[in-house]
Structure formats: structure tokens, C-alpha cells
Amino acid sequence: MKNKKLLGVAACIGLLTWTGCQSSKGYIIEGTVDNAADGDTVELIYFDGMQPQIVQTTLVKDGKFVLEGKQDTAAMRYLSYRPIKGEGTSVELVLENARLSVHLTPGTYQYDIKGSPANERWAAFHNEDEQLCGQSMDIYHALQDSTLTPDKRAELEQQDRDLSAKIEQLRIDFARKEIQTAAGAYTLQMFGDRFPDTTVVNLIGQVPPMYMTAELQGIKEQYEQMQRTAIGQPFTDFTMQTPNGEKLSITDIAKAHKVTMIDFWASWCGPCRAEMPHVKTAYEKFHNQGFEIIGVSLDNNAEAWKKAIDQLKLSWPQMSDLKGWDCEGARLYGVSAIPATVLIKDGKIVARDLRGDSLMTLLPTLLK
Missing domain, CATH: 2.60.40.10 (Immunoglobulins)
Structure with missing residues (x-):
């Protein structure tokens, strides 16, 4: 969108x-x-x-x-x-x-x-x-x-x-x-x-x-900014709040997992919701092998964001600054359309905007 x-x-x-x-x-x-x-x-x-x-x-x-x-x-x-x-x-x-x-x-x-x-x-x-x-x-x-x-x-x-x-x-x-x-x-x-x-x-x-x-x-x-966060570049860290009001950073997640995917989405984004079943399939299949997702929401309404997390049954970490399209994380990664994804391994960006079959195909290789 x-x-x-x-x-x-x-x-x-x-x-x-x-x-x-x-x-x-x-x-x-x-x-x-x-x-x-x-x-x-x-x-x-x-x-x-x-x-x-x-x-x-x-x-x-x-x-x-x-x-x-x-x-x-x-x-x-x-x-x-x-x-x-x-x-x-x-x-x-x-x-x-x-x-x-x-x-x-x-x-x-x-x-x-x-x-x-x-x-x-x-x-x-x-x-x-x-x-x-x-x-x-x-x-x-x-x-x-x-x-x-x-x-x-x-x-x-x-x-x-x-x-x-x-x-x-x-x-x-x-x-x-x-x-x-x-x-x-x-x-x-x-x-x-x-x-x-x-x-x-x-x-x-x-x-x-x-x-x-x-x-x-x-x-x-x-x-x-997209060039600074292109494939092969070190990932750019940022910190936001979880739905419970706790601070969470990309580093917190990335350092603890083999592969981390930043998933930019929003409760109001139809294509994001349509993609979530595929994201959940990848998470359920590869999470135990070291794959983690961190959702970054471009919502500006906290209740709508939290409601969507519950409705979609998203079990991975979530964070947002509730600034909509002024989201700092989206700005840092040059995101102008969602859904958008960034895959991180060993501190570097290894892929962007993978979803569906493309994500399922690449993850086994990255998790070896």
C-alpha cells in the first residue's frame, strides 16, 4: 500500500x-x-x-x-x-x-x-x-x-x-x-x-x-537511506515501544537469533493483512531453527494496532512509535510502501522485501 x-x-x-x-x-x-x-x-x-x-x-x-x-x-x-x-x-x-x-x-x-x-x-x-x-x-x-x-x-x-x-x-x-x-x-x-x-x-x-x-x-x-540500508550493509538499529510500553530495539532481537526479519506493516494496510498468513507459516516452520520476526507498525492509533495484533494472532515481538508514515524505523530504512521486510543475519542486511514463496525458499539456506 x-x-x-x-x-x-x-x-x-x-x-x-x-x-x-x-x-x-x-x-x-x-x-x-x-x-x-x-x-x-x-x-x-x-x-x-x-x-x-x-x-x-x-x-x-x-x-x-x-x-x-x-x-x-x-x-x-x-x-x-x-x-x-x-x-x-x-x-x-x-x-x-x-x-x-x-x-x-x-x-x-x-x-x-x-x-x-x-x-x-x-x-x-x-x-x-x-x-x-x-x-x-x-x-x-x-x-x-x-x-x-x-x-x-x-x-x-x-x-x-x-x-x-x-x-x-x-x-x-x-x-x-x-x-x-x-x-x-x-x-x-x-x-x-x-x-x-x-x-x-x-x-x-x-x-x-x-x-x-x-x-x-x-x-x-x-x-x-535505502542505499545505506541496502543488501550487504550493516543493519541500522532503532528503539521503539512494545504494545505493553516497554522499550525494544532491533539489536535486542537480532543478537539473539540467527536470522531476524523486520516486518513493516500496519493495522489499516489491506495487503499487509493479506500477507500475514504467509508470514505466520514461515514463523511457525523456522522459528525453532533460529528465525525471529519483529513487527514494526506504521499505525498511529494504539488501540487499532493492539486489536490487529490480537485479531491476526501475531506471536512475535511488536514495536511502534505510533507516528504513521512518519515512523522513524520506516524512515531509516527508506520504506515508502508496505508491507516491507528486511532480513538480517550476522549483523548485516541479507535481503529486502521477501515474502511468500521467496521467503520460504531463502530461509533454509540462511539458517544453515
């Missing part, structure tokens, strides 16, 4: 903004809107976290609008059309000091932005991404048909996998090409949770300081 939210597709920065430098002339956004009424509103917006902040507002006249200003460093902004009546629309663009032309068509997700190489490349990327996502949605709807034959369902599922891989590769390629720009960094921020870890590590090290948002800084710190 991921503690993440998908906010939208990323944009691209143009050839003239590789260094983040802008001309002194400022920007002019000249727009047209299909079927707009005089007095309809157009807003230039950025997001502070999840909260929209209005930079500028203007009114539509004769189907046209103009916004002018100055942008010190290229950045992603939303242009939102809000009609008095009817359906609105928005586009995301690279706000830079240039003369831009934007055509808004309510009801469509395709972008029509001209005037700078940055925005034209961005619009091309967005439109291709949107087209592929539309095809993916068509497949999803087709799969809801209960009358599909097994062969047809298998065919559609394969098409969906192929299309998903194509979308991911499109985004990775775009991020690689533009990573030293505002939009390249934004691409990584938006889609990095779906990229391979090695790709994220490589790209995030190339993001210029001016584009290192708080979100990207958090991702960078998470991956740095």
Missing part, C-alpha cells in the same frame, strides 16, 4: 532554459478559448503541496485572454479556464519569459501550446502520454466485460501490460532527456515512484538545486 499520490503528467523545459536563466522581458500568454463567454475567468495557478495558489487572474473577452508577468526561473504552472456556465478545462505549461500562445478546448485533454521550444516539446510529450493513457483506459473498460472468453481476456491483459511498459518508458526517456530542467525534475517527482530504483537514483543526482523541491528532496533522502 503506497503512501503516494499521483498528481498528473510532467512537462518539458526548452532549449533556452537549460540553465534556468530567463530574459528580462517577461512572459506574455495570449490565449483563445472555444465557445467562451465574455466574463469567463482564466487563472494562472501553482500548487503549494496540495493547495492551489492563484498567481494571476484575467477575464475572457471575445474568446480571448492575455496574461503578462515576469518569471525569474522556469517553472510548471496550471492555466485554468473557469466559465460562468458549462465545462472548464486546464493545461499545464512551462512558465518562462517568452510569448506563448495557448488554445483551450473544454472537454479535451490535448494541449495546444506554441511560442517556445520548451512548451512545444512539453505539449508533444503530454499529448502522446495522454493518448497512450486513453488506450489503457479503453482496455480497462473492455476487461470489465464478464462475457469475455479466457483467450480474449488474456489477450487484453497482455495488451495492457505492453501498453503500461510503453507509457513508463516514454516517461523515463523524457525525464532522462530533460532532467536538468524544471520539467524534467517535475517528471521525476510525478512518476519516480513507478521508475526502477536505479533509474531514480541516477536521475535525482542530476537535478539542479534550483529545481530540487521539498518533494524531490524527500525522495532523494529516502533513496540515500
Whole structure:
């Protein structure tokens, strides 16, 4: 279960903004809107976290609008059309000091932005991404048909996998090409949770300081911590309280057993609960051979945590700081999705995120 939210597709920065430098002339956004009424509103917006902040507002006249200003460093902004009546629309663009032309068509997700190489490349990327996502949605709807034959369902599922891989590769390629720009960094921020870890590590090290948002800084710190707690590294100790209020550390458990598994979970996590029968099977089979588990809960409600331990009949040690996703143990191990596991032997991390058959296969070897 991921503690993440998908906010939208990323944009691209143009050839003239590789260094983040802008001309002194400022920007002019000249727009047209299909079927707009005089007095309809157009807003230039950025997001502070999840909260929209209005930079500028203007009114539509004769189907046209103009916004002018100055942008010190290229950045992603939303242009939102809000009609008095009817359906609105928005586009995301690279706000830079240039003369831009934007055509808004309510009801469509395709972008029509001209005037700078940055925005034209961005619009091309967005439109291709949107087209592929539309095809993916068509497949999803087709799969809801209960009358599909097994062969047809298998065919559609394969098409969906192929299309998903194509979308991911499109985004990775775009991020690689533009990573030293505002939009390249934004691409990584938006889609990095779906990229391979090695790709994220490589790209995030190339993001210029001016584009290192708080979100990207958090991702960078998470991956740095993951590298410090990667397979082959000494385990990182931490101490929390048991359900009875006693202090317990990873060292307390690891030093007394051949193999210790840190199991990050939470009472509210459906996949964690679904995995518990497999974890219990491994514990019951290998505990007497020197295998121990220590559960680290990302709960923030003590009663819910304790109730889940009783309901699931978890007999191994449990600990939590009841800070939810701010759990110190999760932070130290770069955990951003649960369930997550870390296996320790002889003071070192020997495996991560093993479960089910993979865990059952490896444990006999580790316990020799």
C-alpha cells in the first residue's frame, strides 16, 4: 500500500532554459478559448503541496485572454479556464519569459501550446502520454466485460501490460532527456515512484538545486537511506515501544537469533493483512531453527494496532512509535510502501522485501 499520490503528467523545459536563466522581458500568454463567454475567468495557478495558489487572474473577452508577468526561473504552472456556465478545462505549461500562445478546448485533454521550444516539446510529450493513457483506459473498460472468453481476456491483459511498459518508458526517456530542467525534475517527482530504483537514483543526482523541491528532496533522502540500508550493509538499529510500553530495539532481537526479519506493516494496510498468513507459516516452520520476526507498525492509533495484533494472532515481538508514515524505523530504512521486510543475519542486511514463496525458499539456506 503506497503512501503516494499521483498528481498528473510532467512537462518539458526548452532549449533556452537549460540553465534556468530567463530574459528580462517577461512572459506574455495570449490565449483563445472555444465557445467562451465574455466574463469567463482564466487563472494562472501553482500548487503549494496540495493547495492551489492563484498567481494571476484575467477575464475572457471575445474568446480571448492575455496574461503578462515576469518569471525569474522556469517553472510548471496550471492555466485554468473557469466559465460562468458549462465545462472548464486546464493545461499545464512551462512558465518562462517568452510569448506563448495557448488554445483551450473544454472537454479535451490535448494541449495546444506554441511560442517556445520548451512548451512545444512539453505539449508533444503530454499529448502522446495522454493518448497512450486513453488506450489503457479503453482496455480497462473492455476487461470489465464478464462475457469475455479466457483467450480474449488474456489477450487484453497482455495488451495492457505492453501498453503500461510503453507509457513508463516514454516517461523515463523524457525525464532522462530533460532532467536538468524544471520539467524534467517535475517528471521525476510525478512518476519516480513507478521508475526502477536505479533509474531514480541516477536521475535525482542530476537535478539542479534550483529545481530540487521539498518533494524531490524527500525522495532523494529516502533513496540515500535505502542505499545505506541496502543488501550487504550493516543493519541500522532503532528503539521503539512494545504494545505493553516497554522499550525494544532491533539489536535486542537480532543478537539473539540467527536470522531476524523486520516486518513493516500496519493495522489499516489491506495487503499487509493479506500477507500475514504467509508470514505466520514461515514463523511457525523456522522459528525453532533460529528465525525471529519483529513487527514494526506504521499505525498511529494504539488501540487499532493492539486489536490487529490480537485479531491476526501475531506471536512475535511488536514495536511502534505510533507516528504513521512518519515512523522513524520506516524512515531509516527508506520504506515508502508496505508491507516491507528486511532480513538480517550476522549483523548485516541479507535481503529486502521477501515474502511468500521467496521467503520460504531463502530461509533454509540462511539458517544453515
